[in-house]
Amino acid sequence: MPENTLGAFLRSRRERLDPADVGLPALIRRRTPGLRREEVAHRAKLSVEWYTRLEQGRGGPPSAQVLDSVAGALLLSRTEREHLFLLAHGQRPEAPHIDADRIDPRFRRALDGFAPGPAYIKTAAWDVIAWNRAARLILSDYEARAPEDRNILKILFLEPATRGQLAEWELEAGRIVSTFRRELTRWGATERAEKLVEQLRVRSSDFARMWGAHDVGTLGEGVKHLAHPIAGDLAMWYSSYVIDDEPGLGLVLYTPETDDDARRMQRLLDR
Structure with missing residues (x-):
C-alpha cells in the first residue's frame, strides 16, 4: 500500500504545534502532542470529517483554497506551504502578488x-x-x-x-x-x-x-x-x-x- 505522504506531513505539522501558539489554553490535558484534528479543522473552517479524510488520504485532491486554509491553520512557512502543494497537487502554489x-x-x-x-x-x-x-x-x-x-x-x-x-x-x-x-x-x-x-x-x-x-x-x-x-x-x-x-x-x-x-x-x- 503506497505511503500517505500528504497525511504524514499534515500530522507532523499538527503535532509540532504548541496550542498556546494559536491561542488555545495550555492547561488542557492532552494525550498526544500538538493540536487535535478538530482544532485544526476549526481553524481552517473545515468540517472535522473532511479534515480527517484529508489526513487519512481518503477522497479526491483538495482545492488550492482548502490547502491555503490548512496551511494557515497549521502556521506553515512558505517552504512548508510549497511542499504541501507539491504533495497534494504535484505542483507549486500560485505565486502571491508582490508589489x-x-x-x-x-x-x-x-x-x-x-x-x-x-x-x-x-x-x-x-x-x-x-x-x-x-x-x-x-x-x-x-x-x-x-x-x-x-x-x-x-x-x-x-x-x-x-x-x-x-x-x-x-x-x-x-x-x-x-x-x-x-x-x-x-x-x-x-x-x-x-x-x-x-x-x-x-x-x-x-x-x-x-x-x-x-x-x-x-x-x-x-x-x-x-x-x-x-x-x-x-x-x-x-x-x-x-x-x-x-x-x-x-x-x-x-x-x-x-x-x-x-x-x-x-x-x-x-x-
Missing part, C-alpha cells in the same frame, strides 16, 4: 550595492518591482512609470523605441516570451498575467506570434547589446537567478562585457 512596497529592505540594499551594472527584481509576470540606479539610467526609468507599466513585456512589445535600442530584438523577445510561459506554468497564471497576455496578443502581432509558438525556455545567461541614447553602444552580460523563499521572484544582474563598456557605464552613473 514594490512589500520588497524586503535587504533586497534593496543588495541592489544598491551592485555597481556599476543594472540590477532588478521581477515577478513571474515580469513586473519590475525593485531596481538600482544603474537599471533606471541604462535600461528604463522605472521610477517615472506607473506601477502597472513597469512591465518588461509591455516595454519590449508596446514601445517602438525599444526595438531600435536592442541589436537582437527578435532573439531577446523570443527568449523572454518563452521564459514568461515557463514561469507562468511553474507558478500559476495569475489574473494579472492572464490579462497581460490578452492585452499583448491584441496590441502586438509579434507577441501573438511568439506566444502562439508555445516555446518554453529560460532566460539563463547571455549578452545584451543596447544602443543607449547617452552612453552609446553597450554590451552587458546578464545572469538571472531565482530568489529562495520568494515564490515567483527573480533577480537579473548585468555586468559590463568589456572595460570600455564599464567606463561608459560609469561615466553615465557619475553624471
Whole structure:
C-alpha cells in the first residue's frame, strides 16, 4: 500500500504545534502532542470529517483554497506551504502578488550595492518591482512609470523605441516570451498575467506570434547589446537567478562585457 505522504506531513505539522501558539489554553490535558484534528479543522473552517479524510488520504485532491486554509491553520512557512502543494497537487502554489512596497529592505540594499551594472527584481509576470540606479539610467526609468507599466513585456512589445535600442530584438523577445510561459506554468497564471497576455496578443502581432509558438525556455545567461541614447553602444552580460523563499521572484544582474563598456557605464552613473 503506497505511503500517505500528504497525511504524514499534515500530522507532523499538527503535532509540532504548541496550542498556546494559536491561542488555545495550555492547561488542557492532552494525550498526544500538538493540536487535535478538530482544532485544526476549526481553524481552517473545515468540517472535522473532511479534515480527517484529508489526513487519512481518503477522497479526491483538495482545492488550492482548502490547502491555503490548512496551511494557515497549521502556521506553515512558505517552504512548508510549497511542499504541501507539491504533495497534494504535484505542483507549486500560485505565486502571491508582490508589489514594490512589500520588497524586503535587504533586497534593496543588495541592489544598491551592485555597481556599476543594472540590477532588478521581477515577478513571474515580469513586473519590475525593485531596481538600482544603474537599471533606471541604462535600461528604463522605472521610477517615472506607473506601477502597472513597469512591465518588461509591455516595454519590449508596446514601445517602438525599444526595438531600435536592442541589436537582437527578435532573439531577446523570443527568449523572454518563452521564459514568461515557463514561469507562468511553474507558478500559476495569475489574473494579472492572464490579462497581460490578452492585452499583448491584441496590441502586438509579434507577441501573438511568439506566444502562439508555445516555446518554453529560460532566460539563463547571455549578452545584451543596447544602443543607449547617452552612453552609446553597450554590451552587458546578464545572469538571472531565482530568489529562495520568494515564490515567483527573480533577480537579473548585468555586468559590463568589456572595460570600455564599464567606463561608459560609469561615466553615465557619475553624471
